[in-house]
Amino acid sequence: MTLGAPTASPPLSVTEHLDRILGSVTRLPAVTIPIAHALNLTLAEDVHAAVSVPSFDNSAMDGYALRRVDAAAATAETPVAFRVVADLPAGSAENPRLGSGEAARIMTGAAVPDDADCIVPIEDTDQGTQTVLISRAPQAAAHIRREGADVRTGDTVLTAGRVLGPRDLAAAAAVGVSDLSVYPAPRVGVLSTGSELREPGTPLERGQIHDSNSLLLAAMIAEGGGIPIQLGSVPDDNNAFEEILRTHADQVDAFVTSGGVSVGAYDIVKAVLAPLGVWFGPVRMQPGKPQGFGRFPVAGEPTTAATGPAIFALPGNPVSVFVSFEAFVRPALLTMAGRSQIFRYTQRVTTSVGWRSPAGRAQYMPTIVDWDDAGTASIRPATAGGSGSYLVASLAKANALALVPEDVTEVFAGDVLTVTLVS
Numbered sequence: 001m002t003l004g005a006p007t008a009s010p011p012l013s014v015t016e017h018l019d020r021i022l023g024s025v026t027r028l029p030a031v032t033i034p035i036a037h038a039l040n041l042t043l044a045e046d047v048h049a050a051v052s053v054p055s056f057d058n059s060a061m062d063g064y065a066l067r068r069v070d071a072a073a074a075t076a077e078t079p080v081a082f083r084v085v086a087d088l089p090a091g092s093a094e095n096p097r098l099g100s101g102e103a104a105r106i107m108t109g110a111a112v113p114d115d116a117d118c119i120v121p122i123e124d125t126d127q128g129t130q131t132v133l134i135s136r137a138p139q140a141a142a143h144i145r146r147e148g149a150d151v152r153t154g155d156t157v158l159t160a161g162r163v164l165g166p167r168d169l170a171a172a173a174a175v176g177v178s179d180l181s182v183y184p185a186p187r188v189g190v191l192s193t194g195s196e197l198r199e200p201g202t203p204l205e206r207g208q209i210h211d212s213n214s215l216l217l218a219a220m221i222a223e224g225g226g227i228p229i230q231l232g233s234v235p236d237d238n239n240a241f242e243e244i245l246r247t248h249a250d251q252v253d254a255f256v257t258s259g260g261v262s263v264g265a266y267d268i269v270k271a272v273l274a275p276l277g278v279w280f281g282p283v284r285m286q287p288g289k290p291q292g293f294g295r296f297p298v299a300g301e302p303t304t305a306a307t308g309p310a311i312f313a314l315p316g317n318p319v320s321v322f323v324s325f326e327a328f329v330r331p332a333l334l335t336m337a338g339r340s341q342i343f344r345y346t347q348r349v350t351t352s353v354g355w356r357s358p359a360g361r362a363q364y365m366p367t368i369v370d371w372d373d374a375g376t377a378s379i380r381p382a383t384a385g386g387s388g389s390y391l392v393a394s395l396a397k398a399n400a401l402a403l404v405p406e407d408v409t410e411v412f413a414g415d416v417l418t419v420t421l422v423s
């Protein structure tokens with residue numbers, strides 16, 4: 001790697017900007033909701049078993065419940081006959097008395113009669129329904145699933161902080177719990193700005209482009225455990241922009257906007273939000289240098305109050321949007337969602353090609369990770385134009401972001417970089 005000489009750089013590093021964001025957002029208040037709605041949410045309180053699992057002794061096999069001593073002499077050559085006095089499908093509430101030489105036909109999951117001490121599987125019988133021949137002596141307590149063998153009433157089944165997956169929901173249901181205390185998914189309003197933007201699918205006139213950022217952001221929010229609320233796009237008009245934020249400010253936990261944050265004549269996001277106390281400035285990164293972050297004041301509250309929804313004002317270029325979301329928005333949304341693991345795993349990977357990187361700025365290069373036959377990873381830039389921030393179509397090929405440190409101006413083939421797998 002080539003290290004560059006120090007240059008005049010923007011005052012805020014990526015880490016400093018992220019720290020300010022994470023210092024400002026907090027997890028949302030916990031809510032109690034039905035288990036069926038809790039997938040991917042973070043558990044706020046431990047879950048204790050309301051009932052044992054199993055909650056009663058039950059049969060692990062289709063077979064016959066009986067007293068073991070009565071069948072102790074059974075062999076294939078000298079089977080022992082039992083009178084079948086009951087038939088117990090799963091769900092049966094019956095608890096038939098079993099005398100000596102008596103058996104109950106029983107199906108998997110049915111409660112074992114108190115008088116029985118083992119189950120003989122149908123494979124060791126002639127499957128009779130009036131009388132049954134037992135052709136093998138059973139083991140003690142054979143094929144009985146004991147009450148509480150899995151968990152007992154009061155046991156802790158799930159601990160607070162767990163991100164709820166399918167098996168956690170099943171475990172909660174099995175132990176008799178119907179509602180869970182969780183941190184809710186943050187609701188995030190997504191708003192694109194730019195008079196050049198048209199809905200995807202609309203034919204374009206000269207100077208127009210399709211709004212891809214709205215979809216990119218909404219999808220990343222959903223992937224990151226948030227609930228995207230698509231607010232569409234607004235032209236570069238201060239009033240239209242402010243109006244749509246005001247209308248939705250009390251319905252969202254955060255806004256993410258794209259475009260209009262640089263120093264151009266029509267950079268309306270900054271023009272509207274900076275006077276409301278939202279911070280705007282350059283961050284030492286490429287792409288994604290112009291950033292804005294703060295809170296959008298809710299109507300009736302003083303503009304200085306840090307109570308409104310968080311607002312992330314990202315630059316407009318799609319690659320910048322992607323990188324900014326990964327660097328700043330995703331960790332913040334995961335914090336709001338109560339997660340303790342808010343960063344993706346990184347690994348150190350060797351690059352197979354070189355490229356240039358700006359001095360004094362951390363470069364986030366969209367890359368493709370390749371694995372050779374031996375399972376060794378290497379990376380190469382996903383786009384011909386490197387980290388060029390307008391290369392949205394090529395961005396789809398990337399499955400990782402490689403981080404080039406601030407002081408590096410050239411990366412050479414064979415250098416090892418820190419890489420974040422993003423898909």
Ligand code: AMP
Pocket residue numbers: 192193194196197209210211212213214258259260261262264315316317318390
């Ligand atoms: P801006 O930050 O508003 O100057 O936008 C920077 C670049 O990103 C311009 O080339 C815009 O046309 C482009 N851009 C802005 N918003 C979007 C969007 N929603 N979808 C795709 N490209 C966009």
Ligand code: MG
Pocket residue numbers: 193194195259260316
């Ligand atoms: Mg714009």
